[in-house]
Amino acid sequence: MRTDDFNFDLPEELIAQHPLEQRDHSRLLVLDKHSGSIAHKRFDNILDYLVPGDVLVLNNTRVIPARLYGMKAGGTAQIEVLLLKPVENQPDCWEVLVRPGKRVKTGAQVIFGEGRMTGTVIGDTDTGRIMKFEYDGIFNEILDELGTMPLPPYIKAKLDDQERYQTVYAKERGSAAAPTAGLHFTEELLKEVKARGIEVAEVLLHVGLGTFRPVQVDDVLNHKMHSEHYRITQDAADTINKALDEGRRVISVGTTSTRTLESSAKDGRVVAGEGDTEIFIYPGYQFQIISGLITNFHLPKSTLVMLVSALAGKDHILHAYEEAVKERYRFFSFGDAMFIADVDGK
8 A cells, every 4th residue: 555545636726724703613525535526615514414423523622832942052943842642741841843843952942931941962863852851930830921832843833822722622732733623613502402302422642743644655654643641531432432432423523532432442342541642544545433423634645644535435535635725725723624434424
């Protein structure tokens, strides 16, 4: 299976630079995962495709202001540090990306906020560096003061309202990127979902940057996913498993919710608990938990295009993407949405 098999042409002007004024007024491409049929709707029309008894699964992670700018001790050039995830069992230590990395070797110090906080590079990982932070006060408060929202590099515009890169149900801090499929939901829309007899379960996966990067190897099977931390409560597992036992649909909001559920799956059921996952879902994968997915449009040759291709088939997905380009859908984090399910036979 070749990485180039998941490539497609995308005009740069279709990459959304700003969120819409109204979250649920984004467009919605509805794709039947079996027949490949396509319908063009608005996102709040999702209510027409959900039925009483469905379980909608949300990832309630919250993005932290993970991008920090500082100065190397004794230097004059600006250093950018992007927090990826805390290092387990090492207090105040984070896995980070440092730009430009060649100037910051092990032992180097970076000063943030004119001495408000100092970070020392104490080691390397496969994906970045390990930095130990020293500060007076509470780390999250200092991060809120000094950090900025880590928007993806393809978004060049400034985000005026930082909450527009958070879902309305975001709770627990820890992500370096938003679970963007959830950005389309409003509190009012979620209330209407529940009022129609559709259950909502929340899980947690702290999103890392590796999920969104294009695959760099030619053979898909040689790609290694970055680890991300997830948690599923017993209440959420019970809600989902009851639906599965009764033959009701489990529809994940976003690829992160999907990866959380499938990582926890054992014998066709969700197992409550927490851990780290490197699950890589690509065509040929047999889904154990989800039957439908709400998602955004993803980067060419990314693991996320491979994941949705596993659910609906590569040919159906690439045809849907071709149709989305033709119809001028907006792509990526602030872009429009897809609903992939057994639509024709619901």
